[in-house]
Amino acid sequence: MSKSQVNLCKLIIRENFAEIAEKLCSILLEVGPCPLKYLVFQSGFKHEQVKKILACLIYQHIVKFSPNKKGYVEYNINVDIILCRVRFPYFIYTAKTLYGDASELLVEExxxxxxxxxxxxxxxxxxRLNDALEASGHPKISSTLVRDKFHSLVQTHFIQRCLTPVRDTSGKVVSLGTAEDVEIRHVIPDKAKKRRNSDEPPSSKCQRTSGNSENIQWQVNFDRFHQHYRDQLIISGMVNKVDKKASEIIRTMLRIGEVSSSPDALSTAPISINEIFHNLPKDLGITKPILEQYLSVMCDDSEFVTRSGxxxxxxxxxxxxxxxxxxCKSHIQSVVQERFGSKSLRIFRILLLKRHLEQKQIEEYAMIPAKEVKEYLYNMFTNGFITVTEVSKAPDHAPSRTFYLFTVDIQQVARMLLERCYQALSNAMLRREHEVKEHRRLLDKQQRVEAIIASLDQSGVDETQKAEVEQTITPAERTQLAKVKHDINQLDQCEIQLDETVFLLQMYLFYCRQNCQMS
Known part of the structure; x- marks a missing residue:
């Protein structure tokens, strides 16, 4: 775990849980798995205080626990879950886009x-929904509608059961997760459902899921949201590569593959052209010959789709x-162009295409003078975007008898950019925290004024009184407030875009590891 990643995790914990939780997580991040007594000793907090903090973090799935070889329970921190907290707004927005306002509130809650x-x-x-509907003058809704949305989220695996506690002989919980959890994590016990034939013996799965459903704990399935996020990136990439209709074909193929493919598979399950055609939205107006043309173009001009039969x-x-x-290559090329210019990008693309080249060969392919090529190669080499491989003709590695081959290691560059994204994300969060702290008095004043105006609206007073309350904020303060809000919004947007890049690089490196394991 890198220093920038640790610092980012500390900032996220402090922003969401306060400084006391940050100190405890810092110990777990630096030391690793450790027992409760060690955490109490290192933190300097009281025993009961540490237990309450750990309970809160376990409830948020940030801290895990399991018995070690000696039988003592050790606590460990889950870095991936901490980093996921930056992505929570996207999870909520996805639920709203797919299933509506009720699902948005369910995921948020x-x-x-x-x-x-x-x-x-x-x-x-x-x-919450009825309060909002009542305030706007609309009729209330029943809980059945919200429950149906909950069922939809569970059926599509966006929500899942929490792991079952494992207890020792004395009844204490020592770990989470049993062998049966895999089968029942996305099953909702239906208390109202009765077997049609009372003589029919219940199956083993029914027996496992027919317990007290009121005590079953549910959580958000981050992996399922990440799978949806990954699919959206691929669809957006196809829009830029071909056009919108091609992206809809990709969307249809991904939707079909959700059922038959593993989320971690390197490619989706094979799909016939007939199945793709029957599942395409009818309003696209794509006939089968046009679909064949699109698939042929996508197979020839992009690496997204392959023909397997x-x-x-x-x-x-x-x-x-x-x-x-x-x-990932597209993102890296954008960084190269922004940092080093278009000529450096031309050299970088040639190295991606030709793999290994000498400086003289790069000059010929890029059609750039030798002096400039040397400068561009040096800048990219010192910043870690390209590497040099020495191939010597003789054992003494004399420079006159050695070939110096320039190449691009995409995985190495992706790791380097990921670290820089972690650092940039930390900087953006620190700057936003500073802006809020610096103008806390003004922001609190605006909140108080807005609360007073809202209460006046409910009591039905005239506009004169509201105008008097609004005038308590001077024009100079309004100008300063507008600037502060603009800066905070820009920093929020910066964090969202950085997190998108972080997610893409994380996904790419994950699938690189999967590819190595498969090969």
């Missing part, structure tokens, strides 16, 4: 609580690994 029972979440969301008019699959590789 579970993310806020970490985990909770279905009844508690549904009742809370129903109450000829039966049934053609069998196609989306190569997720190659798609993410192409997107």
């Amino acid at each position: 579970i993310l806020h609580r970490g985990q909770d029972t279905m009844d508690n979440v549904v009742n809370k969301v129903t109450e 000829d039966s049934g008019g053609g069998i196609y699959e989306i190569n997720v690994y190659k798609s993410l590789t192409a997107l």
Whole structure:
């Protein structure tokens, strides 16, 4: 774990849980798995205080625990879950886009609580929706509608059961997760459902899922949201590569592959052209000959789609690994152009295409003078974007008898950019924290004024009184408030874009590891 990643995790914990939790997480980040007594000793907090902090972090799935070889319970921190907290707004927005406002509130409520029972979440969301509907003059809704949305999120694996606690002989919980959790994590016990035939013996799965459903804890499935985020990146990449209709074809193939493909597979399951055609939206107006042309173009001009067979008019699959590789290369090339210029980008692309080249060969291919090529290569080499391989003709490695081959290691560059993104994300969060702290008095004053105006609106007073309250904020303060809000919004947008790049680089490196394991 790098220093920039550790610093970013500390900032996220401090922003979400306060400084006392940050100190405890700092110990876990620096030391690794450790028992409760060691955490109490290193932190200097009281025993009960440390236990409460750990309970809160375990409830948020940030801290994990398991028995070590000696039987003592050790606590460990989950860095991936901490970094996911930056992505929470995207999770909420995705739920709203796919299933509506009720699903948005359901995901938001579970993310806020970490985990909770279905009844508690549904009742809370129903109450919030009815309060909003009542304030706007619309009729209230029943909890059945919200419960149906909850079921939809579970069926599509966006929400799942929490792991089952494992207890020792004395009844204490020592770890989480049993062998049966894999089968029942996305199953909702239906108390109202009765077997049609009372003589029919219940299956083993029914017996496992027919427990007390009121006590079952549910959590957000981050992996499922990441899979959706990954698919959206591939679809957006196809829009830029071909056009919007091609992206809809990719969207259809990904939707079909969700059921039959593993989320971590390097490519989706093979899909026939007939299946793709029947699942395409009818309003696109794509006929089968046009679909064949699109698939042919995507197979020839992009690395996203490959043809794996000829039966049934053609069998196609989306190569997720190659798609993410192409997107990662595109991001890296954008960075090279912004930092070093268009000529450096030309050299970088030639190295990507030809793999290994000497300086003289680069001059010929790029059609750039030798002096400039030397300067561009040196700048990219010192910044870690290209590497040099020495191939000596003789054992003494004399410079006159050695070839110096320039190349690009995409994985190495991706790791370097990921570290820089972590650092940039930390800087943006620190700057936003500074802006809020610097103008805290003014922001608090605006909130108080807005609260007073809202209460006046409810009591039905005239506009004169509201105008008097609004005038408590001077024109100079309004100008300063507008500037502060603009700066904070820009920093928020910066964090979102940085997190998108972080996610793409993380996904690419993950699939690189998967590809190495497969090969």
